[in-house]
Each structure stands twice: as structure tokens, then as C-alpha cells.
Amino acid sequence: MSGSAVVVGGGIGGLATAVGLRRIGWEVTVLERAPVLADVGGGISLHANGIRALEALGVGAAARTAARPQYTGGTRTPGGSWLTRLDGAALERALGAPVVGIRWAALHRLLREALPSECLVIGTEVAALDSSIPGRVRVPVGDSALEADLVVVADGVHSRLRGRLFPDHPGPVYSGSTVLRGLTEHPVPLASDLELTWGKGAEFGHITFADGRAEWHAVIKAPPGIRHADTLAAMRSRFGHWHDPIPALLDATLPDAVLHHDIHELATPLPAFTAGRVVLLGDAAHAMTPNLGQGASQALEDAVTLAAALATEPTVESALARYDAERRPRSQSVARAARQAGRLGPLLTHPLAMALRNTAVRLAPSGATIRAVLRFADWTPPSLG
Numbered sequence: 332m333s334g335s336a337v338v339v340g341g342g343i344g345g346l347a348t349a350v351g352l353r354r355i356g357w358e359v360t361v362l363e364r365a366p367v368l369a370d371v372g373g374g375i376s377l378h379a380n381g382i383r384a385l386e387a388l389g390v391g392a393a394a395r396t397a398a399r400p401q402y403t404g405g406t407r408t409p410g411g412s413w414l415t416r417l418d419g420a421a422l423e424r425a426l427g428a429p430v431v432g433i434r435w436a437a438l439h440r441l442l443r444e445a446l447p448s449e450c451l452v453i454g455t456e457v458a459a460l461d462s463s464i465p466g467r468v469r470v471p472v473g474d475s476a477l478e479a480d481l482v483v484v485a486d487g488v489h490s491r492l493r494g495r496l497f498p499d500h501p502g503p504v505y506s507g508s509t510v511l512r513g514l515t516e517h518p519v520p521l522a523s524d525l526e527l528t529w530g531k532g533a534e535f536g537h538i539t540f541a542d543g544r545a546e547w548h549a550v551i552k553a554p555p556g557i558r559h560a561d562t563l564a565a566m567r568s569r570f571g572h573w574h575d576p577i578p579a580l581l582d583a584t585l586p587d588a589v590l591h592h593d594i595h596e597l598a599t600p601l602p603a604f605t606a607g608r609v610v611l612l613g614d615a616a617h618a619m620t621p622n623l624g625q626g627a628s629q630a631l632e633d634a635v636t637l638a639a640a641l642a643t644e645p646t647v648e649s650a651l652a653r654y655d656a657e658r659r660p661r662s663q664s665v666a667r668a669a670r671q672a673g674r675l676g677p678l679l680t681h682p683l684a685m686a687l688r689n690t691a692v693r694l695a696p697s698g699a700t701i702r703a704v705l706r707f708a709d710w711t712p713p714s715l716g
């Protein structure tokens with residue numbers, strides 16, 4: 332089946348969808364409200380499921396070149412003792428790929444490069460959809476409108492269109508934690524690729540990129556809306572006495588390179604990912620907390636699953652029903668697990684609960700970390716036909 336689609340939102344999810352739909356022969360236009368494509372995302376980790384999705388989209392080789400595999404590291408306490416160790420080589424043996432670190436901008440660029448330039452229209456905000464014509468969806472844009480067989484809503488966690496499609500849904504809620512992230516100005520000598528350190532109501536972590544630089548993040552349990560006049564100084568005061576290389580990572584960061592976001596999620600699962608010929612995807616459908624590093628990988632799975640369903644099902648309706656059946660249970664269970672991981676990680680503040688958690692993690696049988704990653708990373712993309 333071939334057809335036409337308008338994708339609302341040119342983030343990782345929207346662009347990946349456009350790549351997938353073009354691979355199955357659909358005409359696609361992506362409408363992105365931002366007038367300039369800025370590097371809004373810092374860095375992300377991708378698990379094997381995200382990498383396999385990128386391979387299915389035909390950009391696996393480009394992604395592997397731009398990404399850096401994370402072989403060593405693990406989870407620590409602020410004093411530096413290890414709770415668990417990451418075994419990237421074992422993950423690679425099990426899944427064909429360890430976790431990789433990639434700059435959001437690099438992933439965005441390689442998806443953009445897989446599309447003809449006219450496919451992505453920036454500076455265009457979509458405020459409403461019109462499904463009154465049977466079998467078509469109109470997308471009002473300024474004084475005119477686009478019309479397509481299908482509209483993909485990929486406009487992120489604060490999706491405006493989701494609220495119109497599901498007016499009874501409460502929408503995103505604050506997760507209880509805020510995240511600060513910084514990219515080092517230059518490569519920093521690091522003993523391991525990927526680390527997380529759990530302290531009282533906070534997590535500090537880093538991930539390394541192909542150019543030798545690293546991104547650190549600090550997830551902090553806090554009310555929403557708190558901002559610091561000097562963010563880096565606030566980070567030094569909170570984390571500067573934690574183990575190496577945390578002070579060195581902060582020292583290698585320029586003050587204006589620190590991003591600060593309050594984390595929102597869709598705590599109430601959506602009752603459906605489709606409404607007529609409109610389909611939700613990525614954070615618009617299942618925004619989750621970043622604690623499992625699965626948000627982008629889930630958006631990539633959505634994109635491949637949607638393209639595969641449209642390629643093989645006889646009608647758009649049956650394809651969307653299949654997409655909803657395949658994607659909703661899985662992505663919502665990943666979101667639940669991510670929330671739970673946050674509760675047991677950076678959101679924990681009671682000293683006894685933290686001590687019990689640390690003991691349980693330390694004593695977990697070897698292979699438990701691998702099994703935890705495999706639970707979601709071991710996903711096989713459906714065929715695009």
C-alpha cells in the first residue's frame with residue numbers, strides 16, 4: 332500500500348517516521364515548528380533495540396559511525412565504590428551491540444540526511460487537524476492546508492494535538508525530578524565509558540561520545556521550576572565533592588553549555604495511540620522518564636513498526652490497529668519500568684531505603700544487570716516488506 336502522510340514534529344521520532352515511510356514508498360512532509368534546528372538534545376544513549384531500528388531504517392551504518400560504544404563503567408556511590416559493573420562486551424555478544432552514546436544533533440542530522448531536503452518544512456506550527464473528509468486528514472497551515480491519507484503526531488511530551496485528540500486525558504505531569512546536562516568543552520581522560528552515581532535524591536552520570544568528549548547529567552529530586560543564577564556553581568556545590576571524575580567533568584564544562592529541564596512524563600497511559608487516520612508516536616504517545624535511556628529508542632521502534640504495518644497490511648485502518656496493538660503495551664511497560672527505576676534511583680532519599688537498595692544491587696547475581704538491559708533492548712524490528 333502506498334500513500335501520503337504529514338508528520339507533525341521534526342524530532343527524532345518524526346524524522347525517523349519520515350525515513351521509514353519513504354522507504355515503503357509513501358510521500359511524506361514533516362512540519363516542524365522550530366524556525367531553526369538547534370541542538371536541543373545534548374546526548375543520548377541508544378540500546379540495541381534503537382540501533383536495530385536505525386538499521387531497519389537504512390541508517391545503521393551512519394549511526395554506528397557517529398556513535399561510541401559504551402563498554403565499561405557501571406553504578407557507584409558518591410564515595411566511588413561500585414554497586415554494579417557494566418559489561419558492554421557481554422551485551423554485544425548477546426545483542427550484537429552494547430549501549431552506544433550519540434549526540435542528539437548527530438542522530439538528528441543523519442536522519443535528516445536520509446531525507447530529501449524538501450521533505451522537512453521548518454518554522455511551521457500545527458495547531459489543529461480536520462478529519463471531516465472520509466479517508467483523509469487536512470492539516471491547516473497558515474492560510475492554506477495540506478491533505479494526506481495519514482497524519483503522524485510526533486510533537487513531543489507537551490503535544491498540543493494529543494490534548495485535542497484525547498481531551499479527557501490529563502496530559503503530562505512533573506516526574507519529581509529535574510535534570511541538568513553539560514557537554515565537556517574538550518575530551519576528558521575517563522577510566523570508564525558510562526557511569527551512574529546514586530546519592531541522596533540525586534544521580535550524577537556521564538556518557539562518552541565518538542569525539543572523546545563526554546556528557547554529564549545530574550538528575551535531582553526537586554520541585555519544578557527551580558533555576559540557578561550560576562548553574563555550574565550550583566552543580567559544583569552539590570556534586571563537587573563526589574568521586575572522580577565528577578569534579579573534572581564539571582571543570583571541563585563551560586557555564587553556558589549547561590541545559591536544564593524539568594522532566595515530565597505521561598504517567599496516565601493513553602487509551603489509544605490512534606484516532607481515525609491520526610497516529611501518535613514518540614514522546615507524544617508515551618513520554619517517559621529518562622531513567623532507562625529508552626525514550627529515543629522507543630520512538631525509533633514506533634517509526635519502524637508503523638512503516639512495517641503500512642507496508643504489509645491491506646488498509647490504513649488495519650495498519651494503525653496493528654501499530655496500536657504492537658506499540659502501546661510495550662512502550663507503556665517500558666515507561667512504567669523507567670518510572671520505577673527513577674523511584675529506586677535518584678528519587679530515593681531515606682537513608683535506610685538507600686542502604687537496602689545499595690545492598691540489593693551489590694548482592695544481585697552476576698548477569699542481573701545484563702538481564703535487566705536485555706528485558707527491553709532485545710527487540711527485533713518487523714520487516715518493512
Ligand SMILES: Cc1cc2nc3c(=O)[nH]c(=O)nc-3n(C[C@H](O)[C@H](O)[C@H](O)COP(=O)(O)OP(=O)(O)OC[C@H]3O[C@@H](n4cnc5c(N)ncnc54)[C@H](O)[C@@H]3O)c2cc1C
Binds near residue numbers: 344377457486488615
Ligand atoms: C534529560 C533527558 C535525557 C534523555 N536521555 C535519553 C537517552 O539517554 N536515551 C534515549 O533513548 N532517550 C533519552 N531521552 C528521551 C528522548 O530524547 C526522547 O524520548 C526522544 O527524543 C523523543 O523524540 P520525539 O521526536 O518523540 O519528541 P521531541 O524530540 O520532543 O520532538 C518533538 C518535535 O515536535 C516539534 N513540535 C512540537 N509541537 C509542534 C507543533 N504544534 N507543530 C509542529 N512541530 C511541533 C518540536 O519543536 C520538536 O522538534 C532523554 C530525554 C530527556 C529529557
